[in-house]
Amino acid sequence: MNEDIRSTQAAMERCGYIAEPAIATAVYLAKEMQKPLLVEGEAGVGKTEIAKVLARMLATELVRLQCYEGLDANTALYEWNYQRQLLRLKIAEREAREPEKLEQLIFGREYLLERPLLRAITRREGPAVLLIDEIDRADEGFEAFLLEVLSDFQITIPELGTIRAEHIPLVVLTSNRSREIGDALRRRCLYLYVEHPGFEKELRILHSKVPGVNEQLARTITRFVQRLRARDLRKRPGVAETLDWTQALVHLHSDALDAETVHATLGCLLKDEHDIRATAKESVAELLVYATAPE
C-alpha cells in the first residue's frame, strides 16, 4: 500500500474514524487530485462523519450545507441583508448623502450574508472542508448550479463582482440514494460507496466510541447486529444505531444480553414498526443464540 494512503488511514484513526483502505484511498485521492468526493451508502454507515474527521485531521473549519427539498441558490450562496439595507436607507434619507456613495455602502461586504458555499471559498486561513450533506434531497436543478460552483470555485455577485476562492476547499458530498445523482455531478467527483462495516471494524468502532463497554458485551452486540443486518429488513441498523444501543445497554448496566433486555431496547436498533414486528421473539432468541455462542 502506498505510504501516503497508509498515513491517511492512520491519521483518520487518530481522529476517531476507523477507515477501511477503500475509504482512506478515496480521501487521499480526493485531497491529492483536488476533486470533490461523493460518498454514497445506506443511512448510518458514517458518510457525514468522513467530512467531520477530515476537518479535524486537517485542523480546519467544517462548513456544512445541509440540503433539503427546495434549497435554492440564495440559501446556499449568499443573500443580501435586506432588512439591514432598508434600515440603512431610512437613516440615509435624513442625511443628505450622495446616491453613489450610499449605493456603495449598502452593497458592501458587511451587508452580505455569507451562506455555506460562499463561506467555504472565502475562508482566508486555509482550505476549509465543505460538507454538502444529503445532496439527493435537493432538487436536480440545484445540482446543476452546484456543478458550476464546484468546477470554477468562484461566485459572481452582480453588485460586488466575482469572488474567487482564496483556497480551494476540500469538498465532501453525501447521498442516501433517495434519488440518483446526475451523471454530470458524479463525473466531477470521485466516488466512494460505503457499506456497513464488517465484524472487526464495527467492534473497533464500538470500543473507540463507547469506552466503557466490556469486551465480551461488545463482541456479543456486534455479532448480534451483524446477524440482524443480514435479515430482510426495511431499514437496516447502521453503526450509529449500534452505538446508540451499546450506550443504552451500558446505561442499563447490562453486562450480558438477554432476550428481555433486547426486547426492551430494540427501538434503539430498529426504527421501523414493520421491522420490529418482524423481529419477533423467536428471531431475537435465534439471534441471541448466535451472538452469544462461543467463537
Add this chain to the structure above:
Amino acid sequence: MSENSGLSPGAHGIVAQLAKFAGALRAAGVRVGLTDEFDAAAALTLVDLLDRAEVHRALRIAFKLPRDAWEIFDRLFEEYWDGRRAPQHPALQREPRGPAQWRWDGERVHLAAPDEAPESAGERYSPEAVLRRKPFDQFSESELAAMEKLLARLALKLATLRSRRLVPAVSRGIVDLRRSFRRALASDGDFLKLARRSRPLDETRFVVLYDTSGSMDAYTRVLLAFAFALRRVMKRVEIFAFNTRLVRVTRMIAPAGIPQSLIRLSAGVPDWSGGTRIGGCLAEFVALYKQTLIDRNTTIICVSDGLDHGDSVQLAGAMRELRARARRIIWLNPLPGDPRYRPEAAGMRAALPFVDHFRPAHNLESLQGLLRLVA
C-alpha cells in the same frame, strides 16, 4: 498484500491498458466517460501500482462506479489487471456478432439471433401460452412500423397532458425579496407588489418494468415501442427488461429508432426470449433501485403476462414494497385481450393485490385506455 498488478512497465502501457479496460466496461454497459478515464489515470499515478487491491480500489473510486456496477467491474478487473488480456470477453464480442433480428414465421414475430433458429429461443420454463393469437401478434412488419408512429403520438399526448396540470401559483407563497427589490426599481424604489415564490408541482416519474420472456415474445416489440416513445417525450422514464435477470435498458435505447434499439437490447439483455423469474427480478429491482427510482411521484408500469414458475411469495413481497413507496402500480397484461382469460397464473395472482390498475395491453385501443390512467 503486494502482488504483481500485471501492468506493463512505463506510463504508456498503463494508459493503453486503462483505455482497453474502460472500453471493456463500456461494452459491458457500464457508463464510463473520457473524464473518468482521465481521473483514473491521475489516480493511478498516486497509488502503489504493485498493490493490486489498491489499484482496484482506486479505479473504482476514480471511475465513479455506482454500487450496481461493481459486479461487472470486479469481473472485468480480474481479466484485465492480472496480465491476462481478454479479447475473448463476451462483452467485447457482442457488437460484431451481428444483429439479432425479428422474424416472422407466418404466425408470430420472433426475436432471434441470425445464426440461431427462430424456435431455439423457446420457453425455458414459462409454460407455452395458450392465448397467443392476439391482435398484436397478428401484425405484419409494415403494420408494426405504422403502429410505432401511432405510439409515438400517443406518448407525446401523454406527456403534454401531464404538463398542462402544472399550475403556476401567482399570489401565494413566500416573499421573494431579491425579485421584489428588482421590481421596486420600476417604481423608484417603492414596493408596490411583492414577488413571491412557491413550489411547482412535481413531475410524474415513470418506471417501466418489461417482461421479455418467451411467452411475451409476440407483444414485446409493440409494447417496447410504447415504452420507448414514452422515453423520448418524457425526461423521467426508466425502463427495465426482465426475464430470468433484470437489466436496466433505459440507456440502451438509441435515439435513432426502435429497430436499432432492439438490436442493442437483444445484445445487452441476456436470455432474451428465455424463461421468466418475475419474483426474483422484482426483488432485485426493489433491492437495487427502490431508493433511487421510486418515490411518491412514481408510476410503475409493469408489463408482463405473470406466467412465472418462480417464487410467488417473493413476488408478493417485492410488490408490497413497491406499493408502499410508489404512487401507483399499473400492470399491463397482453393476455386479458382474450375473453377466456382469467388472471390465474400463480405470479399474476400473487401480484394482483398490490396492483392499482390491471389493464389489458393486447391492442392499441387498450393502450389508449392507459392514457386516461396516467394523465
